[in-house]
Amino acid sequence: MGNKNRASNKAAKNNGGTEYGHRDKYSGRKTILSVVYIFTGLFVLMMGYFVYFLQAKSKDVINSTYNLRHDVLAKRVTRGMILSADGEILAKTVTDDEGNETRRYPYDDMYAHVVGRVTRGRTGIESTENINLLTSYENSPEAIYNDLIGVKNPGNNVITTLNHKLTKAAYDALGNKTGAVVVIEPATGKILAMVSKPSYDPNKIDENWDRLSEDKDNESPLINRATQGLYPPGSTFKVLTALAYMRENSDYEDFAYNCKGKIEHDGMVIHCSNNKAHGKVDLKKAFAKSCNTAFSSIGKELSMDAFRELCESFYFNQTLPSRIGANSSKFELKTGSSGIKEAMQTAIGQGKTLITPLHNAMIAAAVANNGIMMKPYVVDRIESAGGRVLKGYIPEEAGKVMTSSEADFLKSLMRAVVTDGTASRLKGLKVKVAGKTGTAQQEGKASHAWFIGFAPVNDPQIAISVIVENVGSGSDYAVPIAEKVFKAYFD
Amino acid sequence: MNIAVELTKYLMLLMMGAYTYHAFRSALKKNKIYQDRSYRWMTFFIFLFHFTGYFTLYLQSPNSKLLFLYGMEVLVFILALEIYRLLYPGISGLLLRNMLMLISTGLIILTRLSFNKAVRQFVISAAALGLCLIVPAVMNKHDRIKKYGWIYGLSGLGLLILVILVGTENYGAKSWLSIFGLITVQPTELVKLLFVLCLASLLCENTGYKRICSATVLAGATVLALVFQKDLGGALIFFVTYVFILYCAAEKPLYLLLGLGGGSLASWVAYRLFDHVKVRVLAWQNPFGYIDKEGYQISQSLFAIGTGGWFGMGLNQGLPTSIPVVDSDFIFAAIAEEFGGFFALFLILLYVNCFVILINIALKSEDNFLRLLSLGFSVMFGFQVFLSVGGVIKFIPSTGVTLPLISYGGSSMVSTIIMFMIIQGIYNSGNKSAKVKAKD
Numbered sequence: 001m002g003n004k005n006r007a008s009n010k011a012a013k014n015n016g017g018t019e020y021g022h023r024d025k026y027s028g029r030k031t032i033l034s035v036v037y038i039f040t041g042l043f044v045l046m047m048g049y050f051v052y053f054l055q056a057k058s059k060d061v062i063n064s065t066y067n068l069r070h071d072v073l074a075k076r077v078t079r080g081m082i083l084s085a086d087g088e089i090l091a092k093t094v095t096d097d098e099g100n101e102t103r104r105y106p107y108d109d110m111y112a113h114v115v116g117r118v119t120r121g122r123t124g125i126e127s128t129e130n131i132n133l134l135t136s137y138e139n140s141p142e143a144i145y146n147d148l149i150g151v152k153n154p155g156n157n158v159i160t161t162l163n164h165k166l167t168k169a170a171y172d173a174l175g176n177k178t179g180a181v182v183v184i185e186p187a188t189g190k191i192l193a194m195v196s197k198p199s200y201d202p203n204k205i206d207e208n209w210d211r212l213s214e215d216k217d218n219e220s221p222l223i224n225r226a227t228q229g230l231y232p233p234g235s236t237f238k239v240l241t242a243l244a245y246m247r248e249n250s251d252y253e254d255f256a257y258n259c260k261g262k263i264e265h266d267g268m269v270i271h272c273s274n275n276k277a278h279g280k281v282d283l284k285k286a287f288a289k290s291c292n293t294a295f296s297s298i299g300k301e302l303s304m305d306a307f308r309e310l311c312e313s314f315y316f317n318q319t320l321p322s323r324i325g326a327n328s329s330k331f332e333l334k335t336g337s338s339g340i341k342e343a344m345q346t347a348i349g350q351g352k353t354l355i356t357p358l359h360n361a362m363i364a365a366a367v368a369n370n371g372i373m374m375k376p377y378v379v380d381r382i383e384s385a386g387g388r389v390l391k392g393y394i395p396e397e398a399g400k401v402m403t404s405s406e407a408d409f410l411k412s413l414m415r416a417v418v419t420d421g422t423a424s425r426l427k428g429l430k431v432k433v434a435g436k437t438g439t440a441q442q443e444g445k446a447s448h449a450w451f452i453g454f455a456p457v458n459d460p461q462i463a464i465s466v467i468v469e470n471v472g473s474g475s476d477y478a479v480p481i482a483e484k485v486f487k488a489y490f491d
Numbered sequence: 492m493n494i495a496v497e498l499t500k501y502l503m504l505l506m507m508g509a510y511t512y513h514a515f516r517s518a519l520k521k522n523k524i525y526q527d528r529s530y531r532w533m534t535f536f537i538f539l540f541h542f543t544g545y546f547t548l549y550l551q552s553p554n555s556k557l558l559f560l561y562g563m564e565v566l567v568f569i570l571a572l573e574i575y576r577l578l579y580p581g582i583s584g585l586l587l588r589n590m591l592m593l594i595s596t597g598l599i600i601l602t603r604l605s606f607n608k609a610v611r612q613f614v615i616s617a618a619a620l621g622l623c624l625i626v627p628a629v630m631n632k633h634d635r636i637k638k639y640g641w642i643y644g645l646s647g648l649g650l651l652i653l654v655i656l657v658g659t660e661n662y663g664a665k666s667w668l669s670i671f672g673l674i675t676v677q678p679t680e681l682v683k684l685l686f687v688l689c690l691a692s693l694l695c696e697n698t699g700y701k702r703i704c705s706a707t708v709l710a711g712a713t714v715l716a717l718v719f720q721k722d723l724g725g726a727l728i729f730f731v732t733y734v735f736i737l738y739c740a741a742e743k744p745l746y747l748l749l750g751l752g753g754g755s756l757a758s759w760v761a762y763r764l765f766d767h768v769k770v771r772v773l774a775w776q777n778p779f780g781y782i783d784k785e786g787y788q789i790s791q792s793l794f795a796i797g798t799g800g801w802f803g804m805g806l807n808q809g810l811p812t813s814i815p816v817v818d819s820d821f822i823f824a825a826i827a828e829e830f831g832g833f834f835a836l837f838l839i840l841l842y843v844n845c846f847v848i849l850i851n852i853a854l855k856s857e858d859n860f861l862r863l864l865s866l867g868f869s870v871m872f873g874f875q876v877f878l879s880v881g882g883v884i885k886f887i888p889s890t891g892v893t894l895p896l897i898s899y900g901g902s903s904m905v906s907t908i909i910m911f912m913i914i915q916g917i918y919n920s921g922n923k924s925a926k927v928k929a930k931d
Contacts, residue, residue: 027742039874042877043839046880046881050832054800057797058797058800059797061779061793061797062793068810068813069798069810072808072809073798150494
């Protein structure tokens with residue numbers, strides 16, 4: 001003992017350190033207690049995060065298509081139904097007497113792309129809502145009892161925003177043509193209809209798979225043209241060209257141009273449709289008549305950077321703000337790498353610009369919604385088999401892409417297209433429609449016909465985008481399809 | 492059969508919950524009668540839980556090897572409980588039971604993941620439990636043990652350098668040592684013990700400037716050696732342990748702030764400098780953005796935990812094997828997937844309970860060496876659990892650290908058991924001296 005004391009006294013003298021034995025016991029306790037608090041705090045935070053993750057975040061995380069556990073869940077739960085907003089069953093699982101399950105799609109090929117399929121690679125809502133369909137809201141004693149005895153519980157149902165009447169109208173109107181129709185509710189971004197043709201019957205996917213995937217005739221029925229198809233926008237793009245011009249020229253209402261039916265630049269000639277000379281036009285008339293020469297002369301003067309910036313604020317060159325997987329639209333015009341010719345073509349929607357029908361519907365809807373673009377969505381809510389709402393999706397803004405006065409002016413331009421322009425066929429409808437036609441020319445093939453628009457013009461309830469591949473002009477082929485959809489909704 | 496698996500899932504959750512409840516009750520209630528009653532319940536729940544686990548596994552794949560393994564495990568658990576109590580009546584029954592509960596949880600999930608690994612793990616645990624019978628006795632001689640601080644520290648450092656020179660690489664960290672090609676050990680696990688022994692010994696009697704500097708140089712070299720092996724988790728654990736021992740030895744909050752500040756700075760530098768650090772942070776920030784490569788492991792882990800939900804899929808009903816390294820670093824994800832989120836929370840609480848018991852011994856120790864020793868071990872243990880669980884659930888970037896007493900890995904198992912038994916030795920001698928005092 002004496003030995004030890006001497007040693008520590010020496011240490012204390014040499015280094016002036018704390019000496020064992022004289023240590024303040026109280027402060028030693030306090031130090032260790034502070035360590036206890038620090039670690040307890042760390043553990044509490046970590047457990048809090050774990051609870052937060054399981055309760056709030058895990059549902060979205062496990063929905064990933066990379067999660068291999070979906071098939072495990074399918075053994076315990078009967079896949080739920082997918083329903084339209086007006087209560088039609090779009091997909092359901094039927095079980096036969098031997099317990100074999102089959103997924104049935106009562107409307108055959110009508111909803112094939114938007115609702116999707118479960119075999120041969122999950123697609124559509126069947127894919128994005130897979131986890132919700134395979135989860136049973138199991139809080140009732142009966143559900144736990146079923147779990148115990150190995151009886152499958154019914155999965156949750158997905159209620160979509162789709163409107164059956166509109167979808168059927170669009171489906172019938174497209175007939176056997178190749179193309180797509182998208183209908184959006186401008187104020188919310190709800191997708192009311194989304195049809196793509198040619199389609200396929202998901203009930204017979206297995207028997208027809210070889211033919212479908214081989215795609216000998218190059219019709220690509222498996223592709224959802226509404227979200228995956230990238231088309232030159234044609235004259236529908238003049239909505240954005242007009243907006244770009246308005247932003248650069250505050251006197252845009254005084255715009256005047258004398259159309260002689262064609263315009264030349266450095267050996268390139270751009271014609272108006274049928275070489276028709278429109279004569280003296282202002283912006284509204286140029287837009288209504290879809291005057292190519294007026295708009296390509298506008299394109300010559302526009303700042304490429306500002307134009308590009310405008311288009312990117314409309315989500316060109318980016319992923320669309322939506323849970324629905326869609327291809328990104330492209331806008332290539334760029335100072336330095338693009339010439340005047342390309343600028344002139346881009347201004348009338350030719351050039352290298354490409355857009356999906358869904359995206360074009362969003363642009364029409366943004367004009368209709370006073371400049372606010374909403375994120376498009378197709379799932380309204382998740383309900384338990386018993387009808388209890390488990391999760392509701394609320395409308396979200398994608399951004400204010402233009403001011404409401406800009407939107408008002410564009411509305412008046414689009415209204416003129418119907419009152420005295422290329423979509424005058426829609427004048428006869430009870431409801432006041434506004435819109436823009438487009439005829440996207442193709443090298444050596446018939447043009448793609450476009451129409452985008454909305455109605456009623458004063459209080460828009462639906463916005464639409466129609467594309468028909470390789471048929472001719474928008475006025476002749478896309479407008480009549482839009483007409484049928486408007487009629488189905490408003491008459 | 493489905494009934495049985497579903498039923499045992501809920502039963503095992505209840506048992507784990509009841510066990511944890513009694514663990515906290517007996518940690519807080521000092522009344523001997525209550526404590527003994529809780530201990531009896533805990534023993535009961537350990538064996539019932541263990542039985543239910545193996546029963547569920549046996550139902551799904553009946554084979555006699557499983558029964559044999561189960562029987563041997565029960566035998567070892569009984570022996571451990573009886574012999575330790577017989578030899579050292581003063582040890583903490585709570586800590587001993589917690590240790591067995593954690594080991595049994597680990598063995599059940601390991602058997603489900605890989606029978607052969609479970610057998611290996613069991614043999615090593617049994618051997619470690621047997622050999623460690625002498626550890627508490629050795630701790631009685633702590634006056635002599637504390638004299639050799641430099642030897643512990645330098646031999647630990649030497650061992651790590653040896654690994655850098657002749658070690659083998661595994662899971663991207665060069666921290667394994669092959670002994671005559673027979674077995675591979677992870678010397679870091681042994682160095683952990685030496686490191687705490689060294690710091691406690693160096694700083695228990697002298698916290699003068701010179702002593703702190705030399706201890707810091709030694710600790711710094713050890714941490715750097717681990718960084719060199721690319722063992723990030725190990726380096727972090729050693730560093731944090733050092734900072735907290737220094738803080739408690741000198742009792743100066745400034746050291747804690749300096750240490751943690753310096754640590755953050757060093758982490759930042761490491762992040763900028765080393766790609767393998769950057770990758771871990773990227774995978775943490777956005778695992779799904781890098782799901783094909785860097786984020787694959789953590790994404791799979793989150794899928795497992797999320798799909799398991801609050802009640803779990805039931806033993807053998809999930810897909811934990813889709814998670815890379817699930818049997819060691821990511822075993823917590825497998826437990827959460829099949830036993831459920833509530834069970835996982837109870838498990839974390841059980842670790843917290845162990846931490847509280849360990850640090851409580853530091854709080855009570857009158858000898859400064861023993862005080863720093865148990866504090867160092869508590870911090871090391873607690874921080875390792877934090878890194879392991881936190882990494883698996885994406886609370887913090889994954890650092891590749893095992894979950895003590897549960898993860899597969901002989902070296903880690905042995906070192907944790909030794910650590911627990913050292914603490915038990917301190918507890919035992921403390922209880923004895925208290926009794927002697929009471930008699931006087």
